[in-house]
Amino acid sequence: MTIPAYNPFNPILPRDENALPVGREVPDLGRLPDWDLTDLYPAPDAPELKRDLDALERACADFARDFEGRLVSLSPAKMLDCVERYQQIDVLAGRIMSYAGLRYYQNTTDAARAKLMGDLQDRITNDTTKLVFFSLEFNAIPDARYNEVFTAPDGPARYKPVFDRMRAMRPYQLSDELERFLHDNSVVGAAAWNRLFDETTAGLTFQVEGETLGLEATLNLLTDHDRARREAGARALAAVFENNIKLFSRIHNTLAKEKAIEDKWRKMPSPQTARHLSNHVEPEVVEALRNAVTAAYPRLSHRYYRLKAKWLGLDKLQVWDRNAPLPTEAPRLIAWPEARATVLDAYAGFSPKLAELAEPFFDQGWIDAGVKPGKAPGAFAHPTVTTVHPYVLLNYLGKPRDVMTLAHELGHGVHQRMAAGQGELLASTPLTLAETASVFGEMLTFRALLAGTTDKAERKALLAGKVEDMINTVVRQIAFYDFECKLHAARAEGELTPEDINALWMSVQGESLGDAFEFMPGYETFWTYVPHFVHSPFYVYAYAFGDGLVNALYAAYEGGLPEFQSKYFDLLAAGGSKHHKELLAPFGLDASDPAFWDKGLSMIEGFIDELEAMED
Structure with a gap:
């Protein structure tokens, strides 16, 4: 436990469609806050x-x-x-x-x-x-x-x-x-290759219908209401990724080999061991999570995407349809004041204390929300140090999904504020628990929005959006984890060509997304821009762990578990001072029980059940 050469940030939220509209007019969303x-x-x-x-x-x-x-x-x-x-x-x-x-x-x-x-x-x-x-x-x-x-x-x-x-x-x-x-x-070593990746992706430009866009602006097109524009964005991404494939392959080959060399000297039994140790989680718990999710692919992603193809009137979905809005979903921009009120009201509905902990982020320069050239993509909450306070980065575009991202990152921020009382060494939460408050904050916001709508089309859009977010957080991240496992195993056998890595990527994409999709030529290169593989090997299963954990927690909350709020705040305030088994015991939960993960996955199934019932 030595102080690292670089103090890493919470990696970018797994909504790889959060976007920075470089080259396009930014909508008027009210005054967006900057960091102080x-x-x-x-x-x-x-x-x-x-x-x-x-x-x-x-x-x-x-x-x-x-x-x-x-x-x-x-x-x-x-x-x-x-x-x-x-x-x-x-x-x-x-x-x-x-x-x-x-x-x-x-x-x-x-x-x-x-x-x-x-x-x-x-x-x-x-x-x-x-x-x-x-x-x-x-x-x-x-x-x-x-x-x-x-x-x-x-x-x-x-x-x-x-x-x-x-x-x-x-x-x-x-x-x-x-x-x-x-x-x-x-x-x-790794830090230098990380910077090369960051600076390369930040400098990429994409030609879309006569416009020059950055990476995040182009990814943003994948959620556009206009299918032709979504396709244009996807094809522009594929073209640029292919042009840079040798560099991205070199970065991944080098980092995987560097890790393998260090793991060999340390006699680590597997490439994943170091991550499990840092997460303070047993390998068998991660394996139980992974197996539960992959077994549920047919009941979750395969089933949902067949529904979505029907809604879009398509025989097969293309990759640019994965996060497309529903045809009945009216485009709507949510100004910053409304986003703030939505999240704080949802937090206050759970406990006034939760809203009070989140409010200073808006008022004291702890959020950088605006869209700016060169700004890092996506979103994160960085705890800084326990003697100061966290900072949240967003790229806020006013979409409903951006409001959920705000709720997510504020959850991180509240968690970090509460854990700060433990002091610097004990405040840091293992990644498996680090997503608890963020995903819980999203769930509170989603449930508040759902409870406030009586319109069937709006309810359907909210449910579909939540299911897609959960699939992105659970199914997609476990597929990412499997891709990394395959990548590191293959690299141990020798240098990987771009075609080798592409094939590994497609093997997990087809398995996880299901038969509703056909994949355009060029999609095999879409592993290139995912920052987690570069910055934090095997991090991604923490997202699925957090989502499953929160689903089980929320079920306990809805079930009226006595003193849930105080138990929840105790969990957040514990930071990294307790093992996950000890932290979950007051809720009657145990992540080492394979059936635990099925409880969380059943919540996603329940939402899909409701969406299917709406078709009748």
């Missing part, structure tokens, strides 16, 4: 930033001087001091990189912002190399001594969950020298 980053630092050249950089350098040197070679002999009280000093270093480094990263994501094409992030990343990597000893030496402490120190009344007992997770890495730990090398090398 002064709560981190006033400016890139602010003396406060230099002060913290100097403080970080001193803190790392002092920490190494005081504790290297001595961890095993520290008394409980001294170990507590050691852990808390380490935590303060984590706060300093996280604050600096959060500022640099957020500025960069506001405009990824600005060379000065990219340079600042790169320079700060290099400096922090150099400073924190002195801390590499910490996890190595800590994991060498004998179990008896570790338990003695971490259960003592005057010791660091509250931090034990963090260090239990760290010690799970003991079997895979390398020598001190090799760990230091990997730490130093990170800035020219």
Whole structure:
């Protein structure tokens, strides 16, 4: 557990159709908020930033001087001091990189912002190399001594969950020298390839009916009411992806091989092991989730898309029809004030406390919602550090789906605010639980909208939109996970050609989407733009985990579980201090039970049942 060279952001929401309309007129949605980053630092050249950089350098040197070679002999009280000093270093480094990263994501094409992030990343990597000893030496402490120190009344007992997770890495730990090398090398390894991917995708342009559009604007066309325009967007995407396929193949080949080399040295049993360890989730739980979802493909995505083909009057769907609006759905733009009121009212309907926690995001510059050239695509909520507050990035276009994205990211933000009370080391939530509040926030907003409509066509559109979002979050993400598993397994056998990767992609797409689709030539390249595969290998199953978990939680809420709200807030406030089994026990839920996942999937089936009944 050393401070990373780059403090990663929550990856982009899996709605790959969120869009940035570069080259097109932006609709008038009211005044959209921008970030005010002064709560981190006033400016890139602010003396406060230099002060913290100097403080970080001193803190790392002092920490190494005081504790290297001595961890095993520290008394409980001294170990507590050691852990808390380490935590303060984590706060300093996280604050600096959060500022640099957020500025960069506001405009990824600005060379000065990219340079600042790169320079700060290099400096922090150099400073924190002195801390590499910490996890190595800590994991060498004998179990008896570790338990003695971490259960003592005057010791660091509250931090034990963090260090239990760290010690799970003991079997895979390398020598001190090799760990230091990997730490130093990170800035020219995965981090460099990540930046190449980001800057390449940000710079792509697409020619659509005489317009020059960016990636997100072109993806946005896939939800257009005009089918011809959707097709034009899909074909433009395929053409540009094909033109850049060699570069994207090189990025994926290199990152998969780099990971395989490190996994081999660490003796990781599988490419997925590191992700499962960081998520604090057992491989068999992930396998149970994956198997439940793939077994449900015929009952979920296959069945739904056959319905959608009927609604659209088509024998077969094309890829540009996957997220098309229904023919009966009237195009509607939702101005920012209405979006704000919709989400806050839905949150308040669950608990006034939830709305109170979300409100400062709107009023204090914690949301960057506007559409801007060079801005990062999609949406995320970044927690920064526990001594400040989270920031939310959106690309708000006024679509109903964008309102759901707002509800989703505010859920993350509320979760991060509540967990901050745990302190920097304990606040971070494993990815499997990180989607809980975001998906729950979406569900609250959806249910509020559904309860407020009496029009059959509007209800149908809301239900269909929710089913599609859930399919994108569950079915699509598990298909992504299977693609990654196949990709890494195939790369272990040798270099992959673009055609090899394309074939792996199509194998999971056909299986997950079903017989309602036929796939245009060029769709086989659509793996190229998915950022999760590059930034966070095997992250994607966390979305399906979160959706299934929330569906089960919401069923308990609707079923009138006593004191649900207080139990829910306790879950959020726990951050990463408890295992998922302990957190779910008050709700009568257990994710290790294979039947658990069927409960969540049955909610999606129920929505499809209602849509089918509307056909009668």
